[in-house]
Amino acid sequence: MTNSSADYDITAALAQFASSTRDDDLPRDARAVMGLSVIDWLAVGLAGRDEPVARAVRALVVDEGGAPQAHTLGLEGRFPARAAALLNGTASHALDYDDTHFGHIGHPSVAVVSAALAVAEKVGASGAAFQAAALIGVEASVRVGLWLGRGHYQIGYHQTATAGAFGAGLAAGRLLGLTAGQMADVLGVLSTRASGLKSQFGTMGKPFNAGIAAANGVEAALLVAHGLQPRRGALDGPQGFGETHHGAADPTAIAGLGQVWLFEQVSHKFHACCHGLHATLDALADASAIGADTVERVDVRTSPRWLSVCNVADPTGGLEAKFSYAQVVAMRLLGHDTARLDSYCDALCHDPQITALRRRVAVSGDDTLSETQARVTLHLTSGEAVKLYHDLLEPQPLALRDARVRAKAESLLGATRAAQVQGLVDGLADPSDIGIQLAQV
Amino acid sequence: MTNSSADYDITAALAQFASSTRDDDLPRDARAVMGLSVIDWLAVGLAGRDEPVARAVRALVVDEGGAPQAHTLGLEGRFPARAAALLNGTASHALDYDDTHFGHIGHPSVAVVSAALAVAEKVGASGAAFQAAALIGVEASVRVGLWLGRGHYQIGYHQTATAGAFGAGLAAGRLLGLTAGQMADVLGVLSTRASGLKSQFGTMGKPFNAGIAAANGVEAALLVAHGLQPRRGALDGPQGFGETHHGAADPTAIAGLGQVWLFEQVSHKFHACCHGLHATLDALADASAIGADTVERVDVRTSPRWLSVCNVADPTGGLEAKFSYAQVVAMRLLGHDTARLDSYCDALCHDPQITALRRRVAVSGDDTLSETQARVTLHLTSGEAVKLYHDLLEPQPLALRDARVRAKAESLLGATRAAQVQGLVDGLADPSDIGIQLAQV
Numbered sequence A, B: 001m002t003n004s005s006a007d008y009d010i011t012a013a014l015a016q017f018a019s020s021t022r023d024d025d026l027p028r029d030a031r032a033v034m035g036l037s038v039i040d041w042l043a044v045g046l047a048g049r050d051e052p053v054a055r056a057v058r059a060l061v062v063d064e065g066g067a068p069q070a071h072t073l074g075l076e077g078r079f080p081a082r083a084a085a086l087l088n089g090t091a092s093h094a095l096d097y098d099d100t101h102f103g104h105i106g107h108p109s110v111a112v113v114s115a116a117l118a119v120a121e122k123v124g125a126s127g128a129a130f131q132a133a134a135l136i137g138v139e140a141s142v143r144v145g146l147w148l149g150r151g152h153y154q155i156g157y158h159q160t161a162t163a164g165a166f167g168a169g170l171a172a173g174r175l176l177g178l179t180a181g182q183m184a185d186v187l188g189v190l191s192t193r194a195s196g197l198k199s200q201f202g203t204m205g206k207p208f209n210a211g212i213a214a215a216n217g218v219e220a221a222l223l224v225a226h227g228l229q230p231r232r233g234a235l236d237g238p239q240g241f242g243e244t245h246h247g248a249a250d251p252t253a254i255a256g257l258g259q260v261w262l263f264e265q266v267s268h269k270f271h272a273c274c275h276g277l278h279a280t281l282d283a284l285a286d287a288s289a290i291g292a293d294t295v296e297r298v299d300v301r302t303s304p305r306w307l308s309v310c311n312v313a314d315p316t317g318g319l320e321a322k323f324s325y326a327q328v329v330a331m332r333l334l335g336h337d338t339a340r341l342d343s344y345c346d347a348l349c350h351d352p353q354i355t356a357l358r359r360r361v362a363v364s365g366d367d368t369l370s371e372t373q374a375r376v377t378l379h380l381t382s383g384e385a386v387k388l389y390h391d392l393l394e395p396q397p398l399a400l401r402d403a404r405v406r407a408k409a410e411s412l413l414g415a416t417r418a419a420q421v422q423g424l425v426d427g428l429a430d431p432s433d434i435g436i437q438l439a440q441v
Helices: A010-020 A028-048 A052-064 A081-092 A108-123 A127-155 A159-175 A180-193 A205-225 A275-287 A304-308 A325-333 A352-358 A398-413 A415-426 A431-439 B010-020 B028-048 B052-064 B081-093 B108-123 B127-155 B159-175 B180-193 B205-225 B275-287 B304-308 B325-333 B352-358 B398-413 B415-426 B431-439
Strands: A070-072 A075-079 A295-302 A361-365 A373-380 A385-391 B295-302 B361-365 B373-380 B385-391
Touching: A010 A127, A010 A159, A010 A180, A028 A081, A028 A108, A028 A127, A028 A398, A028 A415, A028 A431, A052 A075, A052 A081, A052 A205, A052 B081, A052 B205, A070 A081, A070 A108, A070 A431, A075 A081, A075 A431, A081 A108, A081 A205, A081 B052, A108 A127, A108 A159, A108 A205, A108 A431, A127 A159, A127 A431, A159 A180, A159 A205, A180 A205, A180 B205, A205 B052, A205 B180, A275 A295, A275 A325, A275 A373, A275 A385, A295 A304, A295 A325, A304 A361, A325 A352, A325 A361, A398 A415, A415 A431, B010 B127, B010 B159, B010 B180, B028 B081, B028 B108, B028 B127, B028 B398, B028 B415, B028 B431, B052 B081, B052 B205, B081 B108, B081 B205, B108 B127, B108 B159, B108 B205, B108 B431, B127 B159, B127 B431, B159 B180, B159 B205, B180 B205, B275 B295, B275 B304, B275 B325, B275 B373, B275 B385, B295 B304, B295 B325, B304 B361, B325 B352, B325 B361, B398 B415, B415 B431
Parallel strands: A295 A361, B295 B361
Antiparallel strands: A070 A075, A295 A373, A373 A385, B295 B373, B373 B385
16 A cells, blocks of 8 residues: 555645635535534434433533533533533434434544534634534544445445544544644544444443544544544555554545535434334334225345344333334334334233234245345235335435434424424534533533 | 353453452562553653654643643653553654564553553552553553464554554553443544554554554543444454454463453563664673673674664664674673663774674574574684573563663763653552653653
């Protein structure tokens, strides 16, 4: 590997991108998707802020105290920006209900929005500057993730934490007004600071990984602003982060940077359950007019990989419900809101209508289907068969995504609160006004 | 790799070691060496606390403020333990003059003592408890370093930062009274948090790596105490820290844990210059009776590796002097104190006696010598030749090490201050009394 070729010097490209892109040059659609992701981040963060992992990090933050710089999820008052990023990154990923980018296999907003909001509050940035920094940060994190490549993820690194930290640092650096050289230094600090492993999946360590990405980003940017000078180019240089962390150093990762906004392809989760169930649930969206009482039986075909993950036949409680094709299909056909956290509960697992319907759901693996695809056939009492298909990667019109994110926020926060949060984000409110929301009941 | 065999489950072994070893079971020699390392840590930390990298981290710590828990190098008042660990770890490694363990190729004390002192102050631990925790932490860090192996270091990881964090976390956990299970969780958190690359060498990123090790250790222990539950066994388990970070998982690394104290072999640096010059300077110690005016010429033979590192023939300033065989040999023969930072200065580079003598120093590579060995021959005006040899790895009697560390502290701090610091450490003073020293002029 070499980093001497300007063709794929990712440090220089990202440093230039983060420092020189003008707010006015950010395209409308990318900004709109960023706004949706901020709304989504607020909704899942507020819904998850009392999870056990959030409480553990919160206790550390309270015990440390410090200068009132930024608001945090679930605490009154303000705390140092680095601590706020740690807590908010962790809490917003606690439910695993935040946005996902399948290109870089990571959750961009929990790392980057957490860092950007904390620093935006600290420096008193405008709402527009905050959203621009967040957009540039998430785009950078996707690019770093692509540059590191699939091998980095497969060997065991958690891109949300690793690639996420670099995006978080650039977002923070932009809000601090760092030069291109300083941005390169932020990447240099993060090359020795970023961390996070997939082996934490299934434990509190997973959401904590998002917190450390956010905190690392804030820390690196602040330290560079305070004069820390690391090895510049330690991301892509010899024995740098890429080389040591099984990175592919894919030169195509920065193609079109600043022109093409890969972040626009981000996916929002619209069901509060295992990702393996989402394509099936989205396929059923096209059958909303069909009454459950007219359904004789349901045939679900999915990627065989999911069968060992989320195919509990007879769930007995809320957690099992989140991993059950039969349960969520029955819930959906009977009109229950699969976006709500409290839909996955003991009561619905034992509901007579649901248990009767879910026994008529057959699930089978189909190796022609990818992990983002599902085929569902509704066999009706009339003898008719309704064939449905969905691929999560299929681009959705922005207007539809907008409506669904807002509906999700309403499911999680209730109509009044959701409207308040959306109004702030849509109106590019001051970051401090958005921050205050994190603490409100 | 498997971690199912109890033979080399390093997580369980270290967790047990850190939680169950009784202060009374710590052998006298190991405790004595730990005391020397604390004195050494204080001396190099106080001498380095105003270096640029320390000032950058200090600015972050001041900007954040927070609960008065622990003292820091160079600041008045107290700060949160995690912040104190970050600053003290960084500042004490700023001069690269702290202790080194050649077995695990790392600097144990800057990570572990920084973490232990901060948490000891926070919880009001006794001096004996602080030194016991530090000793157990440094021993653990050496064991983790050996377990990770040379490949981990060669590929680009900085053991001071990576292995150091695990030792720092166990030291902190011991002071918090964590159970063996919680200690395993501390290792689990650190598996996803620890980081640090050698590509930072030659920049402020190197000392910063020691700071992040210390801070990571404190953070992990505090979070576990607050209820964070990570993947236990993420150090040695599937896709754990070892597997993902090119670790060898050497099962012999924990042999004799609790019986054999590998930390006792730690080396202290006695010359404020490049490590490549130390064997030569120590060889000259056996010729202290020989006057410089009786030396016709000097022949230095060293590992060829060092010739490209520290063989500046005619240094013109302090930094070059630190990388010059000829200069330090001349300084030593003329009675200048090579332990003092200010001996490496412009004035001595241009001193007529030194420049005259250094022209008579010939340096050559000898590939029968390792990097820790040097042969020096003094050709006297009488025609006699005095042959000297030193190997830094040769064990030194404890009494000699003790005298040399104390002399070094005196060189760095002056007699009065050195006596004060030594008295506190020797007397197992309360950690807060030691902490106060960090801030004093």
